[in-house]
Structure formats: structure tokens, C-alpha cells
Amino acid sequence: MKRKTSAPAGKPVGRRVVLGVLGAGVLGVVFGPAVQGVWRGIRSVASQVMTGGGTVKQGAGGFRYYSIVSSVPRKDASDYRLTVGGLVDKPLAFTLDQLRALPQSAVTKDVHCTDGWVVDEVPFTGVKLADLLDAAGVRPDAHAVRFTCFDGAYSESLTLEQARRDDVLVALTIQGGPISHDAGGPVRLYVAPMYYYKSAKWLSGIELTAEVKPGYWEKYGYPIDGWLPGDEPKHG
Ligand SMILES: Nc1nc2c(c(=O)[nH]1)N[C@H]1C(S)=C(S)[C@@H](COP(=O)(O)O)O[C@H]1N2
Numbered sequence: 001m002k003r004k005t006s007a008p009a010g011k012p013v014g015r016r017v018v019l020g021v022l023g024a025g026v027l028g029v030v031f032g033p034a035v036q037g038v039w040r041g042i043r044s045v046a047s048q049v050m051t052g053g054g055t056v057k058q059g060a061g062g063f064r065y066y067s068i069v070s071s072v073p074r075k076d077a078s079d080y081r082l083t084v085g086g087l088v089d090k091p092l093a094f095t096l097d098q099l100r101a102l103p104q105s106a107v108t109k110d111v112h113c114t115d116g117w118v119v120d121e122v123p124f125t126g127v128k129l130a131d132l133l134d135a136a137g138v139r140p141d142a143h144a145v146r147f148t149c150f151d152g153a154y155s156e157s158l159t160l161e162q163a164r165r166d167d168v169l170v171a172l173t174i175q176g177g178p179i180s181h182d183a184g185g186p187v188r189l190y191v192a193p194m195y196y197y198k199s200a201k202w203l204s205g206i207e208l209t210a211e212v213k214p215g216y217w218e219k220y221g222y223p224i225d226g227w228l229p230g231d232e233p234k235h236g
């Protein structure tokens, strides 16, 4: 899996630098023009926050390993559960085998982190999030979906319309194999049209809510809509 050379290579220079000290222009010089616009000002916020207690390290195949907590329990088919609850007619809980038995979809797209690294053409497979929402029966007063993780800390959210897209998966495989623990397995969210921070690792809960609840990084200034350039729907 090749890595785009426009992404910052090797050691993440400047990740520990306090963001407020650096203007967006300086960040642009340090990191190059790979990520533009709103992201240039807030990129690397994630890494700086995580040096406080979480982890950033070089991952496999061009990925970096991100976690906001220093250790995450391991789960497998024996103890993994995914709940679907909140504003639904029928709250559900799935084991890993039950998720594997549902119809699987494939999505392949470049993965982009707001920190500037990119992994080209990453194939994911899994269950369409929309299928799980339909199985639970979304109530009319639900307009958003909140995701929680068995790391006990991370959260993300989407509007219901975003969540129903065909390229949003509850992913069970990446690059042709099971999702490793470090990559957020056994089950992670994959929101293909958005920056990778929207793709919650170690997914354990899907909750239908009346309105969008800001996720973990949104508290640090990340936009709730993480559209990749060109993927933003015309109607907004
Ligand atoms: N639970 C959890 N999910 C997460 C994160 C995290 O720290 N914890 N980081 C996000 C960010 S910013 C990115 S870029 C990707 C990183 O995925 P990777 O560690 O598999 O490369 O996961 C996203 N999902």
C-alpha cells in the first residue's frame, strides 16, 4: 500500500508544539500543502491532545495508530457486542458472528487523516449502517446517530441522512482481512466520504438521538461534518 509523498513523512514534526503558538501559515510551511482550508488551522490538534494520555504511532501499511486513551481492552467473537439503541422501536445487540452473517458490502476509497497522511485505495467490507438502523426501526423523532467505543472514551456522530449513505459501513474487514485490534477491530465504523476521525474505532454502541451530539474531536474544534474535498453533497 503506497503512501502519498505529500503527507508528512516519518516522525510527526511539530506535533507537540502548542497549536496556539503557531499560525495557520506556519503550519502550512511545516506540513506542506496536503491539507488545506479549515483543516490547516486545526490539523495536528489530535496529536497534541493525545500526547497527554493517548497514543500516536506509525501503524501498518501507511496508517498511523491513533487512540485517545493509553490502553484499549481486546475483544473478539467471544465477548464483542454492538448495541443499537436510543430512539428506536426495538433495541438490538449483535455478536460478531451475527454481524458476519448479515449481508456484506464493499467500499474502497482513499483514507485521509486531518493530520495530512493518506492511504490510497483502502478496501473495507462490512454491514451497511443503514441496514442496522432499519433492523432496529428508527423512530420519527430521531435525526442523528451517535457512536460509542469500547475504549470507553471516543465518540462520533452523524446526521441520520449521512448515516444512511451506502458508503457508511460497520466494517468487519480492511484490506482483505479482519480488522486488527490496533486498527480498531474487531469492528470499526467506516465513513468513506469523510476524514478518518469520523470512523470510530472499537465500535460498541450506535444510539439514535434527536439531534447531533458533538463527538470527541468536535470539542477541540473539528467540524461535525468531516466531508472530504469533493464529497460534500450539493445540498449541504
Ligand atoms: N476509538 C477511537 N476511534 C478513532 C480514533 C481514536 O483515537 N479512538 N482516532 C480517529 C482518527 S483522528 C483517525 S485518523 C483514525 C485512525 O485510525 P487508525 O488508528 O486505524 O489509523 O481513527 C479515528 N477513530
Ligand SMILES: [Mo]
Binding pocket: 046, 066, 112, 113, 114, 115, 196, 197
Ligand atoms: Mo485523524
